[in-house]
Amino acid sequence: MRLKELALHLGLSQTTVSRALNGYPEVNAETRQRVLDAARRYDYRPNASARRLATGRNNAIGIVLPTDRNLLLDPNYIEFQAGLGERLMKDEIDIVLSPSRAGDEMATYRRMAISSRVDAVIVSSPTSHDPRIALLTELGLPFVVHGRSESPIPHAWLDIDNEGAFRHATQHLLDLGHRRIGLINGETRHTFAADRERGFRKALAEHGVLAEDNLIAEGVMTDETGYRITARFLAQSPRPTALLVSSMMMSLGSLRAIRSAGLDLGRDISLIAHDDVIPFLNPDAMVPTMSTTRSSIRAAGTRVAELLMEIIADGRAPASIHELWPVDLVIRRSTGPAPRD
Amino acid sequence: MRLKELALHLGLSQTTVSRALNGYPEVNAETRQRVLDAARRYDYRPNASARRLATGRNNAIGIVLPTDRNLLLDPNYIEFQAGLGERLMKDEIDIVLSPSRAGDEMATYRRMAISSRVDAVIVSSPTSHDPRIALLTELGLPFVVHGRSESPIPHAWLDIDNEGAFRHATQHLLDLGHRRIGLINGETRHTFAADRERGFRKALAEHGVLAEDNLIAEGVMTDETGYRITARFLAQSPRPTALLVSSMMMSLGSLRAIRSAGLDLGRDISLIAHDDVIPFLNPDAMVPTMSTTRSSIRAAGTRVAELLMEIIADGRAPASIHELWPVDLVIRRSTGPAPRD
DNA sequence: GAATGCCTTCAAAGCGCTTTGAGGAGGGCG
DNA sequence: CGCCCTCCTCAAAGCGCTTTGAAGGCATTC
Known part of the structure; x- marks a missing residue:
């Protein structure tokens, strides 16, 4: 089912149907309901690519996935993804994983940006002088760093203390x-x-x-x-x-x-x-x-997603985003007084 | 840089430039080289959405990521992703993670299919009567099951023995x-x-x-x-x-x-x-x-990606794909003769 | 009764690419 | 010399959506 057909079925123009579906105010309440009902009945969903092309928004955020064996491939990472997902789900934002060999990461970020597949990306496990920050800033692709870098370029980050x-x-x-x-x-x-x-x-x-x-x-x-x-x-x-x-x-x-x-x-x-x-x-x-x-790395993922949304949807300035989370010290039974000798 | 501008710079039509870039045969070798050089110089990359819209191919495969704590969130999963990535990287295919709450998975698969975000999906950790198989078959979205189900519907799967x-x-x-x-x-x-x-x-x-x-x-x-x-x-x-x-x-x-x-x-x-x-x-x-x-679950991921590519790029029939991998028994030191009592 | 303005709807123009169908240029052949 | 091929290139038509700019219908106002 395409928008065109749906409009035809309803005896309305594509414009009106599109507006009704996207919640624009200039549609009669009754008409809107009729459209909504029909959309549900026919199980209509806008084609993602067409919409992206028309709006310029991708409704997707990107992660570069290094396939070599290294830090990212640790068990925490999936938990971070889940945290991201928890928040992004609400707005039906996809996570695009771009696989990359360790050496090619920069090229992969570049590709994501220039072919405009995503609205923003996440930079994980930064090094102290992480080149990705300069690259992404230059490319104009919004990003949030999970962790911290010493880069002098103003940028959004979230880290634990x-x-x-x-x-x-x-x-x-x-x-x-x-x-x-x-x-x-x-x-x-x-x-x-x-x-x-x-x-x-x-x-x-x-x-x-x-x-x-x-x-x-x-x-x-x-x-x-x-x-x-x-x-x-x-x-x-x-x-x-x-x-x-x-x-x-x-x-x-x-x-x-x-x-x-x-x-x-x-x-x-x-x-x-x-x-x-x-x-x-x-x-x-x-x-x-x-x-x-x-x-909790999952909580961090959720928050990073939230920050990403604020940047791309609400236009919040990335440079204004710096969150340093305190870390709990939880004493259990593996610690005790130093033994005397 | 857009295709249009690139064509303008080169004094060629969009058609020719597009064909040169995509390797079509009806372009003069010299012209092609000229185009390729210019593309590199200007760092041109086709807009992903536009290309998707025009070709109908998404160059992306989908995974539904359940964000609740359950099986998928185990440490193996990231390794499987890396395996997928290793293969998909070659063809610059993205992995689209669609976050989903456990109960909504079916709806999420549906969304992926109808809004045609991806060319195929992966079904992980199937149950014996997994409803996803019927759903995806009905929706016409190609998929490979990683694991096995007892579903009577013919479908592609890869499993270990x-x-x-x-x-x-x-x-x-x-x-x-x-x-x-x-x-x-x-x-x-x-x-x-x-x-x-x-x-x-x-x-x-x-x-x-x-x-x-x-x-x-x-x-x-x-x-x-x-x-x-x-x-x-x-x-x-x-x-x-x-x-x-x-x-x-x-x-x-x-x-x-x-x-x-x-x-x-x-x-x-x-x-x-x-x-x-x-x-x-x-x-x-x-x-x-x-x-x-x-x-190796990573190897399985790589092979699943390969199979996916065969289905979407080469048109291989999913029903012809059934791989059962033998499993090695590696005896080390944690096993020994039963103790006598 | 004409003018004004609001509410609702529409036709058409893009978004940036691929691909179809057509045509010009140049070479080989009769 | 004219004709036909082959090779290369092109203009234009989509792909399915959003959005602009315009307009019809109707009630309100003077």
Whole structure:
């Protein structure tokens, strides 16, 4: 069923039918109802491409999906997508995933912009000098950065307070008497990881504790990395009495290493992990329950979608959008006072 | 830069420029090169909507993304997406994610079809009588089912041999002398889980072993479910000497329960998990290394994309597409002979 | 009764591309 | 020399929608 046919059926012009459907005021209420009823009856829906061509709006937002194995392909990402979806659903906005090899990302953003497939895009996991920000600004494609970059170009971003989170977590451990604390981080080329390290170091410095390089390590945030680094840390003498871990996934590996070493989590050694609140990794379900710095990545997705809508629908200025979310410190059973020796 | 302007710059008609760009044969080689060069110089790209409207092809395939917490939101899913992307990238095909609440999925598929946003869709995690198959067939929107359904309607599908996989795994355990084997499965309303249970039961029956209902359990495939069910199984007396687990994620929970019970994996109890080959859950990195039934979900994604392309680009008949992939049984250190008692 | 204005509807012009059907130029052949 | 082909290029007609600018119908006002 096309608009033309529908209009014909109704004995009205395309103009009137289109206006009735799109809620324009200059249509008689009775006529509008008649149109609406007919549209429902015939299961009419405007052709998306035609509408896009005519209006210039795509009703879609874009994400570049790197297909190589890297950060984005972590389990959090689908949760972020779901968060986005939750908000975009309301306005029937699609999410366009443009697959891209790691090296081609810039070209892919370019393609999305120039062929005008989407109204805006999301920039995930920015690096400190992320070139995507300059590119998109130059191309005039609106975007929101999920995370932060140090780019001098004004732009919209939403981030969690990674520095504060790790600073508080470290402080908490210091207050419990821990002095040898290990940091198992994500890759510091990503700002979130660099921020966490900074928070960690600041807290140590504030307590006059020296940060030891061999207790700071980074890597892709997998179970395996968690295991490896933890095992390495535990082999040191004296060994650390507490660990700060950048993801729940990594912490699973840490847990194994801790058990293999015959240590009792929460007594012999304390651990705080960062929790993105993903449904299949529940800190309350762990044994012992896991102390965490917590911030829902799904909620962030929803909010990013909301901000995107404000930019493209309401014309809000991207440069006015800077949200820094506080992070909860949730103490459970994986932390305890530093053991005496 | 629009086609019109580009043509103007070149002193050619739109037709010729369009044909040169799209590789039609009736363009002089020299002219074509001139056009191509200019297109590159001006960074010209056809407007996606206009092209779609003109050709009727969307160069996009659709996925309905249920935003509620359920099966799709598991860590495997992003890996499947990456697999899809790997293939679709080549032809610059986009993936359109249409967010949907669990109850509205049918409406969302309908919307995608009628407003012709995509050329085909993917049906994931089918149930045994999945209504989406009838709907899409009726709407005339091509699709490939990832998994299997019992629908009598001819349709394209790609699945792994879940029944065979679990049958072989069970056989292997039986050959090792195990007689009390527990099955920790995904929800059996999904065919993959039902198939696995069938394979499990068949193998037991072939060996004259009675399947015990209190050693068969199912649930959402999380770490937590794995822990709970395993703990429950281990509390029985006599306890099972082997476990079959439907996902690596669940097996992490099983591992914890096994350790909590003070059992030694690979000696006191054996475990085989199904491995979808996701980068952050590596069975070789576990301690002990994990015996698995293995099939790459990323590879499946790539192949599904390939099949989709064959249907929409080459006009291959969907009903001719039925692929059942064999599953590897990889024996590592989490399995061993049944302990004598 | 004519003029004014509002409400409602319409025809037609795009949006930027592909594709059809037609035509001009140049070369080969009789 | 004229005719026919082949090769290349073109103008124009869509694709299905939104939106502009215009106009008809009717009630209100002077």
